[in-house]
Amino acid sequence: MPKNPNVKRVMVIGSGPIVIGQAAEFDYAGTQACRSLKEEGIEVILVNSNPATIMTDRDIADKVYIEPLTVKVLEQIIEKEQPDSILPTLGGQAGLNLGMELEESGFLKEHNVKLLGTTAATIRNAEGRQEFKDLMERIGEPVAASKVVETVEDGVEFTNTIGYPVVLRPAYTLGGSGGGIAHNQTELEEILENGLRLSRVGQVLVERCIAGWKEIEYEVMRDSAGNCITVCNMENIDPVGVHTGDSIVVAPSQTLSDKEYQMLRTSALKIISELQITGGCNVQFALHPTSFEYCVIEVNPRVSRSSALASKATGYPIAKVAAKIALGYTLDEIKNAITKKTYASFEPALDYCVVKIPRLPFDKFITAKRTLTTQMKATGEVMSICDNFEGALMKAIRSLEQHVDCLRSYDFSKLSADELRERLAVVDDQRIWVIAEALRKGISEEEINDITKIDIWFIDKIAILTEMEHALETEELTPALLKEAKRMEFPDNVIARLSGKKEAEITKLRYDNDIRAVYKMVDTCAAEFEAHTPYYYSVYGGECEAKRTSGKKKVLVLGSGPIRIGQGIEFDYCSVHATWAFAKAGYETIIINNNPETVSTDFDIADKLYFEPLTIEDVRSIVDIEKPDGAVVQFGGQTAIKLTQGLMEMGVPILGTQAKDVDAAEDRELFDEILEQTKIPRAAGGTVYTAEEAKAVANRLGYPVLVRPSYVLGGQGMQIAISDAEIEEFMAVINRIAQDHPILVDKYLMGKEVEVDAVCDGTDILIPGIMEHVERTGVHSGDSISVYPAHTIGKLVKDKITDYTEKLAKALHVKGLINIQFIAIGEDVYVIEVNPRSSRTVPYISKVTGIPIVDLATEVILGKTIRELGYEPGLQPEAKYYAIKMPVFSFEKIRGAEISLGPEMKSTGECLGIAKTFHEALYKAFLGSGVNLPKYRNMIMTVKDADKGEAIEIGRRFEKLGYTIYATRSTAAALNEAGVKARKVNKISQESPTVMDLILGHKIDIVIDTPTQGRDKHRDGFLIRRTSIETGVNVITAMDTARALVSSLENKAQSEKLELVDIAKL
């Protein structure tokens, strides 16, 4: 069926800010889909509140609205833009829900707008619990049997029909308390009785327990003619019970025979056909490990994280094809972009093995529970490709960017066999390391399988790796052994450690014996057809398919690895734009990256894509073949910067700012010299290695002080210390990870934080705009609300900032991007931090000023001057509107994480509010981040003494908005004394009703809770904040944020209708 001629203007809904469970994969999918629609001559109207994405670039869509993703806003955009259709299946669950709401309210019909792709009825059938269950029963596909019961007898009777074990989930209890797994009638009766009592509505869901079954997923495509294919299947190494986003996943499935494989494939096709999905769909199955019994766990009638992974794992562009299908094309009409000969109506054949490992944020949330459950916690993931599983696993491990490079990186060697057995039962992110140790201690593969339910095939593969470790430790390192270790992708430095040699010796032995990485192509067809897409992965042994192509100059663009807190999608944005800019300048571009969720790892972004870990050794192997004329590291965040030294040693010129200048910015003494020369003030401080030194410096400066490691992103490990005891604690945490670099201790200055991104050509600088933080110093810049243009600082301060930026950029010989953070106290400006590279504000400031600074930086790197590029150097004129970047957090997903803001970054994403007035922009920004108030007009305040004064002012303003204020004892006293009516509530330990009861009553809009200075170990505060977050209450932990919120709510009272801004026209 050809393209539907009635589709001309399509509105695409994005997924909004990055949160856990909804991350960069939707930028990848959305960008691919928008490009695919534009290719067909469709006018694309894009709505997404996330400014860090590539999809919100003006060249990706025709109209770009970075507006809050709410039904009201979308309705307004539809009225203004009058699209004929909307495509809701590419923006994750957020996009899908919005599409559904618009459809169900009748708004779409009223405005003659069609839902493209899958219909609303289909979505209801797939997403509605009961509808889905009914449909599955109708077509004879099994789901885990379940029933809501209200008595113990009913529960026992039902369980007798479905068999033990069963999972019990009481309705409406916090965090699933009162639930559990019953293996027999005694346990069942006990748990049920308790659960029924705890459940507010006296109901418990009894469900067949499928924990421990194999979890298998299929990515399926279907077109309007009913043609169906499966793109690939994937097997979770972690059995059912761990969210697939937190599981280690392998593609294709490894332990299924053709009978099981086809049984589930047929089921997946049956389901997608019955649901009449047009587009992409993900079906998750639980497969009994010792039988043909299976259950359908879930169907996602849209593009998902798994489909991004499947796309990268196979080369099949799911989002692109889904977009074409939405336009009416059938699978046999859409060309396979990789072979350019075959069509989209085929199933990729893999001739390699893919391993995905989630990137979990426990390094950021050290108080959080590491346990993995059905609630996803990962912020990102890495993928690796190899022709053997061991190699793929080893590559994925070292791609994680969390100081791990082999199965010994977490040391469990001190645990006894019995302790290990216990530890094996714990399902967390270190489980494969525990398995490795258990194998070393002689625990059998069968026993490990029995405890973990992980298939023996995978356990044996881990055993093969530990045997190789042992061989490297005990045997002579012959070329044959080395070759075998490299086949399993042991890095040289690990081989060196194990064999007691130096890394350089290993590398030399390797080169001397011609043991080198070769590259194979991902071609969707296992070499059956000739492919044209240079998408490569490394293996040891065999023919090398990657060839140096001559002609153009070559540039290596180093990506930023997995999405983690502090290094998000922004750096992918920068890498992709730099790649495009280099291509425009006539370069052949080569990207190395390992993140399957991103645009940069789409095979048509660069001329060549190497899907590889970002370590010096892995990069060197590519450099050996490609011999690039230069590499850029300034766009890939810390991951890329880290490789600078190594690249230089390989003889690859670093394009743009030089390594020594990057060092000068990070090295305390060198940097102090520069500040001395340029006469730029900064907070006093010192460089230390030990806790003793740190305390000495702190006492010299006077508390509070800021303690932080150098060479990190996202303020990792950064803390404000108020006492010697805290210094000791923080130093212990920082030093848990071996430090090559010193630790910085600075006097903490309280003031207004200001940030600039600038381009420097060596002579001139260009500052697109100055951004000002709402929160005062002490809150990490990534977690602060950021306002452009800076509206509370005067001309004098702005001039100083411009002057300092120019001086610093020149002193550091910056060629390309620089990011500087300042503190403004009155008319004084201090420099906090200088990063001679791209930053997380680059996409935001580029979009809101319309100045494409990555492109400009790239041109500058290639030798153009700012003037030649048509810009007048210096600070650019301010815009006539306000653009506010609001951080978005995922605290509710991470059990036990401390949520109060501080110098260490905690947000996972951001959204934008853009408007003519500051207050409307602020309101939009809050709305975009999910703060949609007022609802109940009740709030709780509990603030530390230092904040009481501000609390009164803020409380008064909330009171005026009609809020009832509840407060803990001393806060209530302060408020009442100042004439702000506050009801006193009891602390948790006191008698009911306590502050906890209030929160659990689900009638609270906001909790303002500022923790006492330093790190709050006070149990009450922590519990209040956690409980609030987990019950969906907005929690504010900084007074500045509270003030901003009340301002925005005051403004909301004035204007209900928002003004929409098409940023493509800025």
Added chain:
Amino acid sequence: MAAEEEENQMKAFLILEDGTVFAGTHIGAEKEVISEIVFNTSMAGYLEVLTDPSYAGQAVCMTYPLIGNYGVCLDDMESLKPWPDGFIVRELSRRPSNFRCDISLQQFLEEHGIPGIAGIDTRALTKILREKGTMNGMITTKEYANLDEVLPKLKAYITGKVVEKVTCKEKYVVEGVKELSENGPISGSARFDQEKYLAGEREQKPSLVTQLNGKGRKVALMDFGAKANIVRSLAARGCQVTVYPALTTAEEILKDQPDGIMLSNGPGDPKECTSIIQEIKKLYDTDTPIFAICLGHQLMALATGADTYKLKYGHRGGNHPVKDLATGRVYISSQNHGYVVDTEKLDRSIAIPAFCNVNDGTNEGLAYVGKNVFTVQFHPEACPGPQDSGYLFDRFLEMMDKAKAGEKVDAAALYGKQEAGDGKNAMSAVNEEAAGVTNETKNEGEVR
């Protein structure tokens, strides 16, 4: 230990007739073989591949690198023994894992005397076969210093008349099921009983068959190397299936008065089966409904005057899209063939294309004009591979029902529209374009 293993592994070599030598490690039985080297892109189903008689006279290279992961479950065999002369893999799993695993793949190969090689760059081998076309090769543990003594032998190797080798020796009857429940559950909801399983009572696989529409029908299956699932697919629908050796005469088959005749898949060059072709022509001349798969499809085409040619490197795998030219629907199919019917030389007054391959536009099925005869190149019986086209067995049952009811059936009627045109088939323009794809090389790489 790793190094020890290395030492314990015997070296093996794969020598291609173009002189390429791959060095790897020896697997399977210890012997030297010369065979035609082909590759298969299925990611699962290596046992079904090994036991598919169509591979007789060939050595198979699996493009998926990790083979043997789930061992060998004897229930899944598609015939009584493995047929390829040799087996070529990137890596043979050290420890198979699956609840039904009976023995390891290594044991299986050894027991059946099949030599193999592991640890070679199977992707490089695949690319050679793709670019130069299917060729002969030798798997050996002997290190030949001088290839000149080997290469002439490789070039001289001919697959020969393999159908006679693989067909059954005597005719036999398989009764159809009486109750649907005998087939196993419709979906995967069956409860598994570990004790029963261990006691040898194998759990039944979920069945695709939802009705006994073949009950009371007698099917004659000509066994040219039939995969077991052809018989199973018919019997599961209730048909009584009589399996005949390949060289059975038409008269003998017709004497048993079957309701329908099924021509099976099988190995080798169809043109070598001259006597069988003659018998098939006689079957064609009757009014008995005929359904044919793979080699059967090619033989029917040859019997009715059409021509076949050898593809450069064939279609072997479980991901080939085929388009039903009556409906435009595309199905993903299981395939294993090196020869194909030449649609350009096809007399469209005798047969018209019913299916085509979406990748390269080659023929995938024929409907015979004015006859109750329908044939496909791919494998609706799957095993290994997608089960999407299993509905064709139901179509065959309908063909039989209509014949039984005395209806005059024209299999080509469904595809009638394409005759009205300029004689071209109904492939869409895009597929015409695709027909230029590398695999179709009629003029070179011709039958040796």
